[in-house]
Amino acid sequence: MASTHGAHRILVASNRGPITYEVREDDSLHARRGGGGLVSGLSAIGPDAGALWVCSALGDGDREAVARGVGEDGVRMLAIDAEVHADAYNGIANSVLWFVHHMLYQTPLEPVFDAEFRRRWASYRTYNHAFAEALAEEAAEGASVLVQDYHLCLVPGMLRELRPDLRIGHFSHTPWAPEDYFRMLPDDIRAELLDGMLGADRVAFLTWRWATAFMRCAGETDPERYRVTSPSDTPPAVEHLDGAPPRRTLVGVHGLGADAEFLRERSHRADVEERMAALRAEIGEGRRTVVRVDRTELSKNIVRGLLAYRQLLDEHPEWRERVVHVAFAYPSRQDLAVYRDYTAEVQRVADEINSRYGTPDWTPVVLHVKDDFARSLAAYRLADVALVNPIRDGMNLVAKEVPVVSDEGCVLVLSREAGAYEELGEDAISVNPYDVIGTARALHEALTMQPGERAERTKRLAAAATALPPAQWFLDQLRELEG
Ligand code: G6P
Numbered sequence: 307m308a309s310t311h312g313a314h315r316i317l318v319a320s321n322r323g324p325i326t327y328e329v330r331e332d333d334s335l336h337a338r339r340g341g342g343g344l345v346s347g348l349s350a351i352g353p354d355a356g357a358l359w360v361c362s363a364l365g366d367g368d369r370e371a372v373a374r375g376v377g378e379d380g381v382r383m384l385a386i387d388a389e390v391h392a393d394a395y396n397g398i399a400n401s402v403l404w405f406v407h408h409m410l411y412q413t414p415l416e417p418v419f420d421a422e423f424r425r426r427w428a429s430y431r432t433y434n435h436a437f438a439e440a441l442a443e444e445a446a447e448g449a450s451v452l453v454q455d456y457h458l459c460l461v462p463g464m465l466r467e468l469r470p471d472l473r474i475g476h477f478s479h480t481p482w483a484p485e486d487y488f489r490m491l492p493d494d495i496r497a498e499l500l501d502g503m504l505g506a507d508r509v510a511f512l513t514w515r516w517a518t519a520f521m522r523c524a525g526e527t528d529p530e531r532y533r534v535t536s537p538s539d540t541p542p543a544v545e546h547l548d549g550a551p552p553r554r555t556l557v558g559v560h561g562l563g564a565d566a567e568f569l570r571e572r573s574h575r576a577d578v579e580e581r582m583a584a585l586r587a588e589i590g591e592g593r594r595t596v597v598r599v600d601r602t603e604l605s606k607n608i609v610r611g612l613l614a615y616r617q618l619l620d621e622h623p624e625w626r627e628r629v630v631h632v633a634f635a636y637p638s639r640q641d642l643a644v645y646r647d648y649t650a651e652v653q654r655v656a657d658e659i660n661s662r663y664g665t666p667d668w669t670p671v672v673l674h675v676k677d678d679f680a681r682s683l684a685a686y687r688l689a690d691v692a693l694v695n696p697i698r699d700g701m702n703l704v705a706k707e708v709p710v711v712s713d714e715g716c717v718l719v720l721s722r723e724a725g726a727y728e729e730l731g732e733d734a735i736s737v738n739p740y741d742v743i744g745t746a747r748a749l750h751e752a753l754t755m756q757p758g759e760r761a762e763r764t765k766r767l768a769a770a771a772t773a774l775p776p777a778q779w780f781l782d783q784l785r786e787l788e789g
Contacts, residue, residue, distance in 0.1 A: 311469075312444035314358040316784065318348060319437050319461060320454035321395060323361025325378055327371040335367065335376055341679075343562045343703075344454065347780025353380070360440050362386055362395075362433075382444065386436050393429030395457065396641050402491075403456040407480045408605040408698045409487055419492050427495065431460060434502070438464035445472055450787050453506070455479050460498065463505025475787040476506040477560070480700040481725065482519040485526055496527050503555075504532065504544055508787055510558040512701045513725040517542075517559050560782055561729060563774035564706040573683040573711045581684035585632065588672050594629045594753055597689035597716075599682045599704050601638035602649045602675070607695045607721070607739050608635050609648075612655045612671065614695075614745035619663050619670065622750055627668045629753060631659075631693075632685050636677040649675065686711040691752040693719050694726070695739045701725040705734070706771035715761035717752035719745070729770045733763040 324345050328336045339345075351357060363369045363385045371377065372385040386394075402423070405411050417423075438461050441451055450473045453461045462474045482488075488496065503509055504524065511517040518537065524544045525534040533545045535554075543554040572578070589595060596615060600606040615631045635652050639645045656671040663670045674681065686692075692708040705726040708716050720727055720734035727736065735748045755763075 311447050312358075312449075313446055314356050314444050315446050315449050316351065316355055316357040317360060317441055317445055317449060317451045318344065318357065318454065319360045319441055319451065319458055320344065321362050321399070321457035322364065323359055323381055323383060324348075325381060325383075326364065327367035327376070328365075329367050329370050335371055335374065337371075337378070343565075343776040343779060346565050346568065346776040350777030350780055351784075356446075358382060358444050360384065360437060360444065362391060362437075364391075382440060384436055384440055386433055390429045390432050392641070393426040394433035396639070397426035398430040399457045400639055400642060401644075403459070404480070404605075406483045406487060406491060407456065409483065410604050410697070411490070413490075417490060419495075434458055434460035435464055437461050438468060441465055441472075442468035445469060447471055448473065450784060451475065452477060452783060452787070460502035461505075462509075463502040466505040473787050474506045474508075475783060476503050476509045477783065478509070478511050478516065478520070478700070479562075480516075481698050482511065482516040482523070484519055485522045488519075488523045488527075493527075496523070500524055500527050500532070504546065506555055508556040508558055510560055510783060510786075512559070512561055513728045514559050515728065516700065516725065517557050521557060556786075558783075558786055560779050561725070561774050562701055562703070562776060562779045564703060564710050564771045565776050566710050566768075566772040567775075569683070569707055569710050573687060575680070577680040578683045578687070581678070581681040582688060585672075585681070585684055585688065588669070589630045589632065590668060593627075593668075594625075594690045595632050595685075595688060596629060596691045596693050596749060596753070597632045597634075597685045597708070598693040598695075599634040599685060600636070602635045602645065602652060603638050604645065604648055605697050605699060606635075607697045608633065608652045609655055610739065610742055610745065611693050611695050612652070612659060613742045614693075614749060615671070616655075616659050616662075617742055617746035618749050619659070621746060625750075625753065626663060626670075627665065630669065631671045632689070633671060633673045634678075634682060634685065635673065635675055637675065683711060686716075687713045689716045691717045691719060691749060693745075693749070694724060695719065695721045695737055695745060696724050697721075697739050699724040699726070705730055709764045709767035709771055712764055712768075715757065715764040717755050717760050717763065718767060719748045719752050726771075729773070730767055733766045733770070 326338050359381045363383045369385050453476045462476050521534045524532050531548050535543045542557045546553045656673040659671050686708045694705040702724040718734040721739040722736045737745045737748045
């Protein structure tokens, strides 16, 4: 019944949307626009394409905006019950799915899939269903829907039930777990997750490593229902054995690159220059810098980065007073105690290094925990070494942004477990993120690299990092889905 369908030809769904609202003291609503790959990707299709972004209200300000009917063209915010959202977002997406895909559990004691888990899972379902219903309502006949990430794994399956006419894609911005790790989830939950995602016509990942892991999980979870085609098939697919008519879900890869044009322009504005001057004063004259910029996610491995830096100062006393570790660890998911504890541990280890080695004239670790984008760009520009050592990471855009913005070339010390490693590994110094001694050695090698080689490598890194700008990343997905 086409008449009951919505008007949008292209729809994007994600938990976090492009805009957030805040209630000011005078009771007015203040809107703030966010950045990121999806925002610049969507802008590539222009305002006339009839696109709609469906997202969730996240804080009180967002809920108030929905209640007052305040919104933006092209964005539909869903005011899902706050407790349901908290259970789904904190309780399942960030505490279970994030942990599984990044392999973060301390397995002697966790995970425990008990009645509380089941209760939260029911909320995850409800939350996914709210998205599926909104998308079903808004989409025009045959429209393309691009569902984002681990928050919304069940949406494709639910949406297909409601609207079999749509072209549905799902994109994972995280790694995907190896099958042995994925098998920790209760069997019915594994199957529900895969059924949800395989409701899509196409699922896509940031690298082949994650795509292959997904196919292995799909192949072993329910062999009666899903058969994975040979990896040499182009494109590979998951065949649905029980469907009539038979259906397949294609599997694809789209690496997301840095937005060179935006970064180069933004990093030369006055506020960045100001932050550079302030940072130089904090660092001190003539010192080298090892820079890291992260959201304080458990997977970013900030603590082992600090331990490696301490090891460097231990093993190579010649670096004392001559290098500073500039570490920006911005708050993330602070509703979760384990994130708050991790942030405190970062602070504790940084303080410990500063009190052990610091001198009246030298602070070995300059740690900032308040998010400041201009200051991040300033640090990118002056970094001698960038430390990007995640335990596991879907891509890691910092690794791609630093070489683009760097003023005089910067050596990239990069974890082999980051998705970006597939594209940047050759010109980076690679590290095993758990090996603190190895990481200290890599830092030393990076700090002593000759300027000529460093500049050459940076040039090649910047070229690789910008090969897939967000606009192309987005348009490629759309084309493949519509194909
Ligand atoms: C990281 C991940 C994304 C994820 C995002 C959510 O950036 O790479 O896959 O969507 O976190 O962050 P949030 O702050 O919304 O929890």
